[in-house]
Amino acid sequence: MDFQRDLGLEAFREQVRAFLRENLPEDLSGRIRIGTRSPKSELKRWQRILNEKGWGAPYWAKEHGGTGWSVMQRLVFDEECTAVGAPSQDTGAQKLLGPVLNAFGSPAQKAEHLAHIFSGERQWCQGFSEPGSGSDLASLRTRAERDGDHYVVNGQKIWTSYAHRADWIFLLVRTDTEVKKQAGISFLLVDMKTPGITVRPIVSIDGCHHLNETFFDNVRVPVGNLVGAEGEGWKITKFLLNNEHATAADLPMLRRYLAQIRALAMRRNQGGSALLERHEFALQLARFEAELAAIATLVQRVAAMEEDHSPAAHAMGSILKIRGTELLQKMTCFLSESLGDYGAIAYPTPQEEEAADPLPMQDVGRGVTNEMFFRRASTIYGGTSEVQRSIIAKTMFQL
Template sequence: MDIHFTRDELAFRDEVRAFLERNLAKDLAERVRHGKSVSKADSVAWMRTLNKQGWLAASWPVEHGGTGWSTVQKHIFDEEYARAGAPRIIPFGVNMVGPVIIKFGTPEQKAHYLPRILNCEDWWCQGYSEPGAGSDLASLKTRAVREGDEYVVSGQKTWTSTAHQADWIFCLVRTDAQAQAQRGISFLLIDMKTPGITVRPIITLDGGHHVNEVFLDNVRVPVGNLVGREHEGWTCAKYLLTHERTTIAGIGNAKAMLQRLKQAASLELRNGAPLIDDASFRAQIAEVEMQLMAVDMSNLRILAAARDGGVPGAESSILKIKGTEIRQAITYLQSKVVGAYAVPFLESELGYGHAGDQLHNDYSATATCQYLEMRKASVYGGSNEIQKNIIAKMILEL
């Protein structure tokens, strides 16, 4: 594989850079770079800007609003996007349920939901995990009983990101209680305003409200909201999870994090030389950077293999494992750079513009918050332990 960009690819990179320079507000980019909070309104406004350019749904088919980019162009865009400090594209609509609807949805579902996803008219969340069904997702208990033209859904979902802000939730539900394991599960689209839905916040270690418990008590859902065939929702779930695990690798984001780590380590400390001058610490940074380069090349190889519309297989589990481990390592090294400043964090400091000296304000105000937030990356999307089992079974054939 030729790892050098062609002239056309370099021209595309310049086009992406110019677009981001023109359209990405400087204060928003600074908030992202410094790990500050980004509001839902800011996220929606930015994603609409991307959609106006036709760049929001890079992986969608052109006929549904996709870009038609090659795998290399997608890779270039992701790198430039993270380098510029652009806000994270909220994945639940455009990168998760959108591809499922395109693959398995009816013409009516595609006509209704896809334009609304692109224009951010609907904010989605994912109803997969349950208190007794996380890594073993096939053991889920949430029931959907068909009554005429409706399903009556009862159960509980947990660790549901952005449910407190969402308009819709895509849910895995059990429609056949007698079926074993993955059989008897269906994929439903549920309006969060439907009577019977209660959202309860879960406050995580970083002090933030990102995830929730969602309770469904006799929630009535039209049969027309079923995606794919009844009892065959596991096929939709697997399709979604392979895409999710590939994006969870966060390679472009990891590169931006690594650059920020190097900048922080290069600052002069009050009580001595920059930490980057320490040979042992430089070796730790070099180790993480080499791993990131290896994952980056593997990602290009996997994307190239899937360029004709194929779905990433167990290779996505490799990316998920290494990508999350690398970002956890970077946040750990970041906490070492800021030292004692990494111990506390104040909610007021999460807002951009907090006054303080350079090291404290620009690098350590959110160091602990980011470190704690990244701990869960090796759990969501299927824990890394489960991913290793998938690799052993599907690649090593153990």
């Protein structure tokens, strides 16, 4: 890893910033987002703008119609979009499913789905976790039994983000119960309009609805929707989950939280002085800056490992996941506490319209406590911290 300034990367950052200044519509910018996907109308508009620039698939290789950017370029793009509050893309389709289809999909599957991912017309959700099969994903029990030209799917998925808005779902199912549990898993693409699918909402403690329970009752899925061969679902899933180790720390959101803390430090007064003038506050801010700088350096190191296809990138990604998600929690708690009594105000959520008469401190306080509640789950989703520590131990110490 080279610690010298990368002038090419800095020039690329300026290019992204210039593009955002010139092309991001004002009514789509500056939105407060709590780890949630933009509405479909906004997503489609932004996707169309990105497509016109040739940036519609930032995470794909050039031969698949993507930008062919390096890991660090993708991180810069995500960071700058987050900083200005640009609409999200359909990350389930862009970062997860798209690379899977490019690597394992049949020509018919690519023809059917890739164009719709580029346009933003078809949105996706991920059907992996089940009750009792979250961290131990290989223990999943949703069955898919072959019946002629179809699979008949029965079972339940949980924590299915955006299932209530998705057009399709990519689904892990058990197709063989007689072999080792990892070997009996397959990867299916399922139209959410198929009869037998029921979606029930889960409203989280932050008041948002993006999570769901999803039930499958004799759902008939064409055999042509099987990605790869039967029993290759675990191999495909490892490819999918190993795709972006350097993003595990969610560096763009960490930088955004730090900017919010700095802005709040200059606005909120206690006893007639700015928070930044209080020793305890300034010390904690300095600690956050140091921790974030350390994580940013580790992100660069992991990105270099990914470029070199180093096997150690997997364990280093787990380290990033632990440190990054713990810092997400500490920063959002500190933001909420720094609001003082205003941290207890029920501001409109980011999904709600602003009140005609804004509440006190709403310009800096709106969404802060929601973020704090949302980030309680950050050390659980994407693989718990306990699982990440096991990965580190097994990979780094050959246990």
